[in-house]
Amino acid sequence: MAIKSDISETRLPADIVRTLRAGIGKVSAEVIEEIQTRIPEYARPTDEIYIKVVKKAVEEAIDGFLDRIENPCAPWDPEPFRMIGKGEAAEGRNLEPLQAAMRLGARVSWRRLTEIANPLGLTPQSLYDLGEAIFVYLDQLADAAAEGFDEARAHASGEIERRRNRLLDLLLSRPPAAPEAIADLAKAAGWRLPRTVAGVALDDQHGTYRAPALPPDVLGGLERPAPCLLVPDPDGPGQAQLLDHALRGRRAAIGPAVPLAAAATSLRWAREALELSRRGVLPSGLLRCADHMAALVVFKDEELVGSLAEVRLAPLAHLRPAQQDRLAETLLAWLRHGRGAAEVAARLHVHPQTVRYRLRQLEELYGDQLTDPDIRFELEIVLRARQALIAARP
Known part of the structure; x- marks a missing residue:
């Protein structure tokens, strides 16, 4: 059975719509109760503000549906449901709880609206059209929420990336930035301050460098004229193996482990080692400055x-x-x-x-x-x- 692509084909007499609208309060209350009972993410009995937000969202969804049934040609504003999707992203959830709540709300609404409409003498076809319209509308709400969710996630991701780039700028600045400024920006970027770091210089002589798959705590400067990375706690458990895997088959140089304030120094040594590798003085592939300190000193x-x-x-x-x-x-x-x-x-x-x-x-x-x-x-x-x-x- 095909679902209609638009609910504009569903037409009910105005008095029937008015009757349905009069029962919105009870329908909304039951939908909210079902959602909070059966979906743990929305069960916040002590959070009055959150309960009001959920109540408003449910009422807007039901009221919006009846508006479209009453006037199918009226323009529909998806913005409230895009905002709901953005709110889910801000809460740190994925879309599964919201989609489950929408499906549950649609089932409860359909059941109660048909109970209200039955005494009004609707034909089976009208009831069928009403149910079909509810689920078409559900799809449209879900699409709007997903759009808002994706937009918020993309914005958050882009903002975090901008903060991480700025953090890398601060860490590699000469003279070093103030520790307080670094700590504040690291917190905003979600980056844990490590005890030591190592700079990594990446070869991109021919402009064909492809980004490696990096651990999430590595700060990347892959778009810079001289691509680089900053690796936290490079001597920590498993870090060497992670870097070996991420940089396999690439010409790169890993600087010595240094305190955070000396990050620029570690990267400078790594770049000097990379240049010696290009010249053939040091081996090609992945270099560790710690293994070639004598050569680096000699060629300084x-x-x-x-x-x-x-x-x-x-x-x-x-x-x-x-x-x-x-x-x-x-x-x-x-x-x-x-x-x-x-x-x-x-x-x-x-x-x-x-x-x-x-x-x-x-x-x-x-x-x-x-x-x-x-x-x-x-x-x-x-x-x-x-x-x-x-x-x-x-």
Whole structure:
């Protein structure tokens, strides 16, 4: 049996409509009682204001239905029911309780209106049309409420997103924003203040970055010129696995865990690591700055490291490039892994006698410099930088 798309086809004599309207009070009272008894979300016997709101909504629905029966061509204003939908969203509920209340109200109304109309001698067809009109009207009320609900949810979601974006701005500002301002905005954005955070720099060199599926407590700056994230308590249980899953297959760098006030510093380190990854100095994929701190320190000021390299690698400068590479590699292994030729040979996969020969060459070139701990430290810095740059060459 098809339901009519509009109730304008249902016409009842004016005196019958007046009789039905006279019984609205009792019908409304029964509908309200049924709703509050059978739907827990609306059972608030001590909340007088809420009871008045429910009563007004029920009366408006029934009265509006009779208005449309009496004058089918009159324009209908769905705004009151859109506001009801908005109210449900503001209460934090979904639409199920409201839809259940509407269906229950329609059944009770149909039962009582037919009891009122029966003594008036309505034909079976008129009664059928009345029932059909009630349920068509119910659909229209539900559509209006859903529209208001969706609009309110979208507005709330957009407002929360704006607050989170503003919060991210404050957290990444230099100098840091006042803790009170951050705390107030975090509360408004529904974001719990963590003990530590880590900035995440995301690669979007080609403008094709797709947003990852992020945990809800991660603040996202994906629309920024340099996309980034801010991860709360990055060393907390399961956080590393969540990030690995969300960022799998992407080039990204996770900064060190820092106090909230130093969020911008963590992101700065992450961006520097990401740039080194782009150049090939650090591996591609997902990087953690904590695993590459030495490289980040070394490449913090490449000009300074370059100047130091000119001084400390000067004894090798007159050699052919291949000789420089072999001796530099041997010297770095010797500085890193101990002074035994056998151990250095094992690291370099060459014969120990070859290592001894190279070490004698280095002693001749550097002399007493290799006994000075400060010079050895500086040599290791510049040799590590040299090795990383060689590895990054195409």
